[in-house]
Amino acid sequence: MLKIASLLLVALSASALPAEPTPRAQANTVHDVKPAARGLAFAPKPSPVPDVVDDPAWLIATSGFCSNLNVVMKERDVEASETEGDTAAHFMADISFNYYPQTAVKFTDFPHHLAKTIEGDAAEADALVSSAWDHKNIALLEPTSTCGPEQGDQAWGISVFKVEEHRHCSDGETAWDGHPCVHYSGYVSAATSNFVNVNEGRFVCQLFVDSNTDKLSEDALRRQLKDVPIVLCKTMASFPLYCMRVGDFLALETLRSHEDLLVKGLIMRADRLEAPSINFVSHQWISTRHPDPDSVHLRTMQEVFRRVIRGENIFADDDVAAKFLTGRSRARSSSSDVLTTRERTFEEFQRSVSEGWVWLDYFSVPQKAGAEEEQAKAITSIPTYVAQASNFWVCTPLGVRRESGHQCNFDTWLMRGWCRMEALALDLTRMSEGRPIYLTHHLGEEPSASTQCFHDRLNLGWQRRKAVLTGDFARLSDREGLHAVIRELYHSALDSLRSVWEPLVESGELPRPMWERYIASADGADGGAYHSFFLLVGAEAYIFADLADEEHDQSYWEGALDGSEDAVKAWLLHRGEYAWPPDECWAWYAAIVGNLALFRFLIEELGFDIGAVNKYGMTPLTISANWGNISLVRYIVERTDAAHVLYKTPGLGLSAVGVAAKNGHHRTLSFLLQSKADVEVTRNDNQRTPLHEAAANGNEECIRLLLGAGSSTAARDGAGFTAAELAGKYGAMKEDAERVKLARLFEC
Structure with a gap:
């Protein structure tokens, strides 16, 4: 499965940051390397291009957790002569913290943009303590205490600092036992500081280790950070994922609230469990007072879980079961246009239930009065919960009525914006590995679950009238707040996929012509990365649709493409087209996404x-x-x-x-x-x-x-x-x- 992470790939300018301070005699300092080897350029452009894993001297973008953050306001000036090759700089604070990497990507600076995921938390920590990063410029992103829409750009605080020391955490120094840890300390300049909290506990954060030598002003740096179309606050300032052991779930007689089960010790934080298999259960509340007053959804899930544990088939027929286990329908199994996917065995599926854990909103999300802030964090963190799930269950049996007397079934579930958000999160974080299990049988009858492969979900589900923002929301603020969540998920998925396929194009392992690359990717040359990338790019208009009317999209496209050749070239290059004139398939692409501005240019200007x-x-x-x-x-x-x-x-x-x-x-x-x-x-x-x-x-x-x-x-x-x-x-x-x-x- 492709490793999807919320990575914001921002190349920070070395000249926009403070000069290097006088080093101390500490682990991994500048004295470990020859100053002449460094010079003014931290990472000269390669010739020939190196392996981005073996050679550490490239930008690292990494997402994980921080703890023990300590900021001491201490102004000082560093003279230009104190460190060879540096200019004078003013610093306003010391900073130190521990960092626990979860996902890291290393990539080269312009013009190569090669990238490689660093596999394993320990390997990521080893890469971050390499002497190649001595006194580099690092950007620490940490969430603000509040993430309201009125704060816009202030969703994350950015503290850009010069590394003084970076090493593995010592025994007893970590706030997260058993996880690889890197200790950082350094100096922060007055021009780039943005401290939002001093936190002894553990919180989500990101690091970007600089090796870029391009000359940018401070204002240009700030514009670059501001213009990145990703707002991480909504999903990254998260509430922990709480889940219940399947065995305990099967013993429930009625659904109990988060607070009740927390006191009883029946729900646990997933980050304190060893590789838990999460069964994410999506459903629609039957009553405003209680999600399942007659326990019909609880009984449905319990019966299905018991059947899986006993080794029984819960799917409507063998074709549906095969589609779930293989990730594709038999009708597409001989086509070259198939997204490569990892097959599961029934035994693996069975273990993910029998030895698994359950996430269900009523007991996984705070419910009591006074917990509104935590509840809001948990709700907006749902996409990250979905990303961790082994199984995604949609519990919508027929024959259920809401307290108002209206039907409560799969169609009404699909109308709700938050349910659509959960489904979209599955598509964008798990892609071909995310195989939803739809329970739509009549109450009292045997389960006859259905599923959809990723390809079918793209074609059937990604329509404007089924988009998240065209769904029903009880509160308008929920709908407005999801714009940022969707944008983060979408661009994180594209960035992660690009980090897989783009290096293979540069190395010649994947064809450079776009359409040949698409076919090779569909056949598994890159694990399906470019195939998925192109499909997601093609679904852009539908993912972000906030009106079912297609004509509403045209102002969006015209804003992105002003009709000039340069604008079209830049737009296509960002989507993986290197040739000019572009491949003729872009006319069909424009037809898929409804991009009339691009289609008109291709027909009228290029003669397609x-x-x-x-x-x-x-x-x-x-x-x-x-x-x-x-x-x-x-x-x-x-x-x-x-x-x-x-x-x-x-x-x-x-x-x-x-x-x-x-x-x-x-x-x-x-x-x-x-x-x-x-x-x-x-x-x-x-x-x-x-x-x-x-x-x-x-x-x-x-x-x-x-x-x-x-x-x-x-x-x-x-x-x-x-x-x-x-x-x-x-x-x-x-x-x-x-x-x-x-x-x-x-x-x-």
């Missing part, structure tokens, strides 16, 4: 073919319709002929009108129908018409549009079903009211 067919037989129109990008659909239809609107792919026989109906894009479907699309066009594989597709997926508005356009209700698909019968099969999985509503559409 507006009707180009990709390796899957898809045109930009088919792709745009599939994702509901009506702005691009309108642009393409206005510049092509009727035959283009009627086109269907050679293989499956997908048409623009068919995919729009299947995915519920009723505005796109309406425009295509006005453009004389064929309402009776059938797919080659299953002979379904657009009406069949809409009915099979319960897309009510699309059904109405197609019936109004005269689509035949008598036509049968390849399996012999009419659209009404497919709607009935879909309705059988839903509650009574929705089933009746779908059936009535076909009664006239």
